[in-house]
Amino acid sequence: MVVNVHSRSGGKAYTYALERLRELGVPVGATYPLHDPSRLVETVESAAASGHDLIIVGGGDGSVSSVVDCLAHRDVPLGLLPLGTANDFARTMHIPEDLDGACRTLRDAHIVDVDLGLCGDNYYVNRASVGIGAEVAQAMSPRLKRFLGPLAYPVGTAKAFLKHRPFAAKLHFPDGDHEDREYDKLLQVSVANGRYFGGGQVAASDSGIDDNALDITVLRQGSIRQLAGVVRGLKTGEPNDQIEQFRTRAVEVGTDEPQPINIDGEVVSSTPQTFEVARNALHVVTPRTWTDGEAPE
Known part of the structure; x- marks a missing residue:
């Protein structure tokens, strides 16, 4: 689980989500509360390369868009904790904006394939x-x-x-x-x-x-x-x-x-x-x- 705690509600959300996921039986193997958003991409890339079978990202649309370059055309699914201002990707995917609902979605682990846009690279x-x-x-x-x-x-x-x-x-x-x-x-x-x-x-x-x-x-x-x-x-x-x-x-x-x-x-x-x-x-x-x-x- 990688959470941008620098986002609007990231700090409190990180603590709550970690406890709630463990209560729901989701085996969170490693956690990264990031105070520096510039480390988000390298952290997700490292986690994906380390063999984790799910990457949970806590952040907004900008956070999601920045890490899909690491996850595109790879077998590692993206799980989302919507912590941004707009959360349009979460809305598109029907992921609940409340943290409890988002954590339950991760527990149920229904995985789908979706398209990405590509602007140059x-x-x-x-x-x-x-x-x-x-x-x-x-x-x-x-x-x-x-x-x-x-x-x-x-x-x-x-x-x-x-x-x-x-x-x-x-x-x-x-x-x-x-x-x-x-x-x-x-x-x-x-x-x-x-x-x-x-x-x-x-x-x-x-x-x-x-x-x-x-x-x-x-x-x-x-x-x-x-x-x-x-x-x-x-x-x-x-x-x-x-x-x-x-x-x-x-x-x-x-x-x-x-x-x-x-x-x-x-x-x-x-x-x-x-x-x-x-x-x-x-x-x-x-x-x-x-x-x-x-x-x-």
């Missing part, structure tokens, strides 16, 4: 974005998330919107399933692998994390009133005049000037970049009732 679980999403990630400091919790998202979005400059982009679909597209004055291009992102927004009304596809959303720059309608639509995945959507297995995104790319809350790359779906690349412990594409109860 970087795997991700939820979504990659160019434009306002990357600017929101840069505005969302750890301190802001620690003190505001879920409210950090609207605050970070407002800060990013005030600084945003519209950009031009070109989309090329190497599989030939869509015609190439060119746009100017964009707010964002996002490439979603999972169903949820940004604190419960929906990539598309029928999106899923195990459909062998990525959901592309192109968001045009608009007035405050138009964008308010977009925000409402993103909660349900319904279409909007400011939005154009595509479903594909691969897309190449180029921009008029290099733009940073946000992957699950962390800026890790820049355009131009190729995005692909990595089919059944990650083993995840989920509730036995999990069905891809269905909203959690």
Whole structure:
């Protein structure tokens, strides 16, 4: 079990989860309460290479996305204790946000295979974005998330919107399933692998994390009133005049000037970049009732 105790609720959660898992009969062989988040990847890589048959990670979407590079296409499943601000991956996988429910899910050990997104050489679980999403990630400091919790998202979005400059982009679909597209004055291009992102927004009304596809959303720059309608639509995945959507297995995104790319809350790359779906690349412990594409109860 590897827990980012530097996260918003990590310290208390680590102690509770360890005791609860032992009560439930889960044989936790080694534990790593990390005060330095930068050691998360090396710790998970070491644990996976040491022959452990399950890696339990306690953290948020950024923590999950950072370690899937270690676990992609390996036989070691990922178990999750949702300790982040948004917990969109946990929501996609129907993993309870309360620690007792998450621990019981780990005890039951129902393992499924799900897709990952691939941005260049970087795997991700939820979504990659160019434009306002990357600017929101840069505005969302750890301190802001620690003190505001879920409210950090609207605050970070407002800060990013005030600084945003519209950009031009070109989309090329190497599989030939869509015609190439060119746009100017964009707010964002996002490439979603999972169903949820940004604190419960929906990539598309029928999106899923195990459909062998990525959901592309192109968001045009608009007035405050138009964008308010977009925000409402993103909660349900319904279409909007400011939005154009595509479903594909691969897309190449180029921009008029290099733009940073946000992957699950962390800026890790820049355009131009190729995005692909990595089919059944990650083993995840989920509730036995999990069905891809269905909203959690």
